[in-house]
Amino acid sequence: MKIHNSRLISALFAIAFGAMQTVSAAAETVRSLDDLAFLEGHWRGGEDFVFEETWNGAEGGVMTGMARGVSSGELKVLEYIVVSAEEDAVVMRFKHFRRDFSTWEDGGPIILMLTDAKENDVTFSADPPSETVKSIRYFKTGENTLQADIVLVEDGEEGGFTLVFDRAD
Template sequence: MKNFLASLLFLVSTILLSQNTVKLEGKDSPDAGIEDVAWITGHWQGEALGGITEEVWTAPLGKSMMGSFKLVVDEVVQFYELCTITEENRSLLLRIKHFDKDLKGWEEKNESIEFPLVKIEKNKVYFDGLTFEKLNEDALNIYVIFKYEDKKEVEMKFNYKSAK
């Protein structure tokens, strides 16, 4: 019974949470410029993945934005991400590279994880499997689809507050 309830809770939460991310599914990314997502800029902190999470996004410059992510659990850095959002082919592309706490890369040297733009709404931008949503000047949510070895996909929500 315990396993059944856990499975049911997992299924229901996946269905309910999956409404915040979308897939590109063979379509072309829509036209967009970096200024369309300038509202992501800021220093954001929250709690997720069993610790404190931090993201910093720079203002647009050179048709791009640069971001960094850090996860700290029990005062120990678990991993980092370096991120960019760039204008490419009249649209936007989000790229991420992961690093251990000692800056050893997870992806191969010349590889990154890419999230093409799917659509933009007021204060919400949908990349393929990752969504930014600005609630107000002091709150930002990020929704990310995580893929597990068994190929299950689960959406995780990161609640951020401004770290001003």
């Protein structure tokens, strides 16, 4: 009987230890709005096409961003971004607007999830990929420079572009 009890105790210990490892691994992948703090402020880049992003710090469980793109003195795009800390994820939602506040997107916003976060480097990805945006990666390339790599999907083909910003505030 003692042998049976010791096997049971060993099995329970193994299960409990495995569960602790799973919880520990999950804790390592938890993302938060703190991962985005390096984005705070006003960023501006480009020459022929000037693109600006302004990010407000996290408060109330959300971080907000606004963007404007201007070419040859003409507004090309406005964008409003909301990043929220939700129960089990950090979610980015955004829409593109014209000068009259009508949207480019039909229906709801584009939705991306924070899928990778390192110091001064975050990636948001669509899962499943949206019909337009697959991922956006923001990362600092210097003390006062920021880069955004945007991967797009059009007619099933991947493409995209890069924006390079200098701190403007």
